[in-house]
Amino acid sequence: MKPYVSFNHIGQTYRLANGQSMTALRDVNFEIQRHEFVAVVGPSGCGKSTLLRLLSGLLIPTEGQVEIFGKPVTEPQDEVGIVFQKPTLLPWLSILDNVVFPLRHKRGSVTPKDRERGELLLKKVGLESFLNRKPDELSGGMQQRVGIARALLLSPDILIMDEPFSALDALTREEMGFELLKICGEQKKTTLFITHSISEAVLLADRVLVMSPRPGTLVDDIPINLAKPRDISTIHSPDFAAYTKRIRDHICNPNVLPEAV
Amino acid sequence: MKPYVSFNHIGQTYRLANGQSMTALRDVNFEIQRHEFVAVVGPSGCGKSTLLRLLSGLLIPTEGQVEIFGKPVTEPQDEVGIVFQKPTLLPWLSILDNVVFPLRHKRGSVTPKDRERGELLLKKVGLESFLNRKPDELSGGMQQRVGIARALLLSPDILIMDEPFSALDALTREEMGFELLKICGEQKKTTLFITHSISEAVLLADRVLVMSPRPGTLVDDIPINLAKPRDISTIHSPDFAAYTKRIRDHICNPNVLPEAV
Amino acid sequence: MDQVTFQLDWLPGGDKAPIYVGMEQGYFKEQGIEIKISHGRGSTDALTKISTGIADVGLSDLVALLVAKANDQVPISAVYSVFSQAPHAFFTVSDSNISSVAQVEGKKIATSLFTSSNIFLPLLFSVNNVDESKVNVVKANPGALNPMLLTGNTDVVISWITDVEKYKAQAAKAGKSLTVLPWYDAGLDFYSTAVVASDRFLAERPDVAKRFIKAFDKAVKYTWENPEKSGSAVHKIVPEVEVDVAADTIRSIHTLVHNDVSKVHGLGHFDSTRLATTWKWTAKAQGLREGAFNPEAAVNRDYFSE
Amino acid sequence: MKLTETVSVRAQFQKFLPLLTLLSIFPLWELGCALLSVPDFVLPKPSVIWTAFVDVETQRWLIHLWATLRVALLGFLLSIVISIPLAIVMVRSAFLTKTLFPVLVVVQSTPVVAIAPLIIVIMGTGEAPRLVITCLITFFPLVVSTTTGMMSTPPELLELSRSLRGGAIREIWQIRLPFAVPHIFSGLKVGITLAIIGAVIAEFVAAEEGLGYFVQFSTSYFKIPQAFAALFFLSIVSLVLFKCVTWIQTLCFPWSLPKDEKR
Amino acid sequence: MKLTETVSVRAQFQKFLPLLTLLSIFPLWELGCALLSVPDFVLPKPSVIWTAFVDVETQRWLIHLWATLRVALLGFLLSIVISIPLAIVMVRSAFLTKTLFPVLVVVQSTPVVAIAPLIIVIMGTGEAPRLVITCLITFFPLVVSTTTGMMSTPPELLELSRSLRGGAIREIWQIRLPFAVPHIFSGLKVGITLAIIGAVIAEFVAAEEGLGYFVQFSTSYFKIPQAFAALFFLSIVSLVLFKCVTWIQTLCFPWSLPKDEKR
């Protein structure tokens, strides 16, 4: 099977304001199959967000080539939906307008139907009573959920999410995780999911990529062969523990706090 | 013993841009003893950041009164150090200048000694090689760590931290947690620590406050009687599991993903 | 009706009365001409507008026309002389004890930034044996001259006697009286304001031009015979101009129109000798070669005959 | 009950305090002029200005006012219509910025009074040259502040736009321009006062009516109190138009106001 | 090797393309004037302007240039010194804003030429009135853009300041002002061109020398090409001073430039 997304020996070196340069990624090489859900874990500053920006076409790698279905990525693609690490909402638009913004920005206008869809997505992220608020009247976690709803609006084939649940509490996080799995399963999405939670990565992903500290390289690529559909009982399976241990061994102290992940 | 910090029947109602108003907190009533480390957990949007803003004196409650050592808080206090939910760095200053900024802002100038201290703190958060970078050249987690270093600069008596580790990976998070405990123990700080990680709350705190969804109220106040100093072995104690379960029972589905916390 | 656009060389006032009189008395209508008046901001402005066809005919200082033609062959000719004496003058307050041009030595003189008076000043000094280096000349906005004089900021100002009534009115309010020292009494003797027309207008509508000048001549005569009525003619068309100020102005500049020159050569006519003198003074003051330009080329006598 | 009434009276007072402070200039001015016996042809007393004001027929005032207002407003609109597209073009293209900007600087720093004849020759003697002069005087601050506003759009918002492939036009229209609204209005505030100055200066150069013409006319007749009355009228017009601009901002773009002002 | 050379030549070309485009105005102008036989007293051809330019002694040019430059620069500095504190005061106090702003609007929209008598009687005919006029014409955009910039400081940065109890002065100095730098410079860019206009207009009120004086002087003697030569000189001065402002920004506040320009 032809890979849907491929990173071919990617290197990324940033030019700094002081004239120096810094290598963020070095020789990153992996592929994602169609409809695969790939999670990326790695220490802070290892280049995960850079990876996201490369796949989204917002950044062109200084070395190697990112390809989507064989075509090199040189600019943002239509079929990609992105959740940024920062919520990145437009402060002058209401929450609902922010969620339907991708449509307005792509097509020029939104129909009442689009707004209904926006409302539905906001309901899915638990913000149905905040439609007409302005972003600065929302809490951090609420803003993040608006960002997630917005990324789902266009039903993109490829979803790229940068720590989408980082500002959410346990319950919301869990609900949103399974909601995401359901959406990805139903709509057959290909997903790159960046997270700091090892167990979240194992629970949601078909494959987990583990990255080394700066300059970021891939240190492991772990297919997660847990039964699908996943649900809360998945975490009780012995395989689950094995997977999380394997990842933890890469990036953590031997006896790291398991739940702090 | 006289309480060091007390929230007396606090209510907070926000006025919205559209003229309506929204109650974020209702009748929140608790005390913090001197040198106590109190963690707050609760669902997204329940009013945790509001609590922080009230204690820091940035916001005056619409009902009730916050007191620090018996004195009502009507403006920010000198002895308080804050880590905001957003990093809030000054984009025109280098990382080191951002860290020593509180001194420059309070006293007008910084000495080479202050800068040394800033460097030391940046080393503690693992950013010793980024002193002269600008904030927008750092990853999300790195920016957050700069914010933590900055809050520690003035050795405040009271530390208020709003999800300070949310953008950090497991390893860094754990290291920083124990570092924080060490600092709080050595310098005898009083700490209000907001987190989404139940296990982190139990591991670090002397007491955990659990909040209900909007409008936020206190639903539980749990003293954590685990042996001190805490270390990684603490999590293996049976009490630890009992505490986390008790909290989880408040805010999560019965069999929620434990590590996703 | 033939349309003619008339270009004033400045804002409306008593000194521009003839054109308004001609309109009010129906002199132009008699000649089948309808007048449209365009306000100007100085002779140069008027010349530019006439030369580019925005106006057909208008008023300008003859000196300005000579300079313009010498510098830049503008297609304009003077066709009728209105003021055969120049209006330049020193104004001073009566208690300053300056009673002749020669007495300005050692005094402070304020003058407008851009007025043709300035170029004749050195000439005036040399004719009257005034040591130029002993005179302090400062330049300021014209609107500030009278306040400067009345507040004692300066001893003397340079202005035109066409403006004397305006100065007097303000001086009276300050309880001072004005002394006017015209330069034509101090040896400066030449043509000033004239009716000028674009060469295109003259060539394309010679008949209209002739009829216009005829009517204008009639208006000039009427104006200085009936200052009061002429003043109200101006006021009727331009309400901002007060009747008595305009009438007083007309009276006060009587000598610019009716004088020895007009007595000898007739109203409106250009005398070749005086024209040559005017150019000689101008060329000298401007540092131009006298032979570089023939002043006869600036006037056209074909359109006016009494 | 009593308390709230007192509060409300005090609030009302607070609201009008600036106005009262401003109005207190007039007695001070009157008194100062009288005490220092400043002559009326240098700085007329307010009472004298008032007399001069009522001496002129209302209808004449209205004619002059309307002439100036028309040119100022039309010139202002014209300069908005010109400068916003110019700013947009310059935000999009570094080449055009480098080529156009020097031209704009030259145009802006050329004293219009000096090139007035040229403008009049090209545009005739009607209202057109005055519109052009007003526009020339007004456009530059608008271009600069709109450009600066659009250029300071946070990069993450631009990245959002790029990721959605909304295209250049929508990036401008839906992201950069809304973000620049506060700065555009700061330009508009400067612009509206310049538009009035522009109309007045245009009347100094070529006009038969208008408040600027009237000032010039009065000055040339040394009727200083009358000139001041016209200047005063002009100030009122400026204040009203300025207020209109801030009012439009409050009404149409409330989110663009600083947080403190919203309350 | 060859390739990089070509690239560098092309880069050089790219760099000078705007300049070349600009310079191409001159032949077009020359040709247009010749073809349409525009008279030199309306719009002189560049060649005629050049002749007029070299006809005036260099020393005379320098005298006029220096007179204008001195007033423009000093007036500009004066207006900076006045407007930044004014902006700071107005950012701090809503009452002062409401009281002072109308005054500023009135001052800004009063045509200085109209109050020439007042200015001259108070300050004489020396350099002082010209400095004041330049300052009056320049300060408003500076005040408005500085205020707008400081007012749009993100609330979270202000909260940081409040939480540190740095006090009002440090909030302004260490947070609001640095944040406002791009907008202050947008004000300075408008301001420097206005300072030149202001110096020129001031020369209409009282002067014995200066480029503005020289323009009017030449015009009043119908030496239109000479007036255009002076205007041209004035444009060059404006461009150079404008460039200086952007250059100071690049040098002292590189972080305040839009990201694209930094590259």
Ligand SMILES: Nc1ncnc2c1ncn2[C@@H]1O[C@H](COP(=O)(O)OP(=O)(O)OP(=O)(O)O)[C@@H](O)[C@H]1O
């Ligand atoms: N715009 C930039 N300019 C310069 N350096 C950058 C830039 N963006 C990122 N970097 C550097 O690249 C490295 C990787 O950054 P990246 O944001 O990809 O990390 P990350 O894995 O997302 O970290 P985190 O989990 O903390 O968000 C970091 O060391 C950072 O300093």
Ligand SMILES: Nc1ncnc2c1ncn2[C@@H]1O[C@H](COP(=O)(O)OP(=O)(O)OP(=O)(O)O)[C@@H](O)[C@H]1O
């Ligand atoms: N400035 C504001 N104006 C209006 N409403 C606000 C404002 N700030 C917060 N709120 C509202 O108050 C409630 C509590 O917000 P708060 O930020 O305290 O939540 P939180 O517990 O910190 O949530 P999170 O974990 O998502 O950060 C939310 O419903 C939010 O919409």
Ligand SMILES: Cc1ncc(C[n+]2csc(CCO)c2C)c(N)n1
């Ligand atoms: C044709 C003509 N041109 C200019 C003026 C104005 N003016 C003439 S003299 C003077 C003062 C100083 O000399 C001023 C301002 C006018 N009245 N008539």
Ligand SMILES: [Mg+2]
């Ligand atoms: Mg990241």
Ligand SMILES: [Mg+2]
């Ligand atoms: Mg929060």
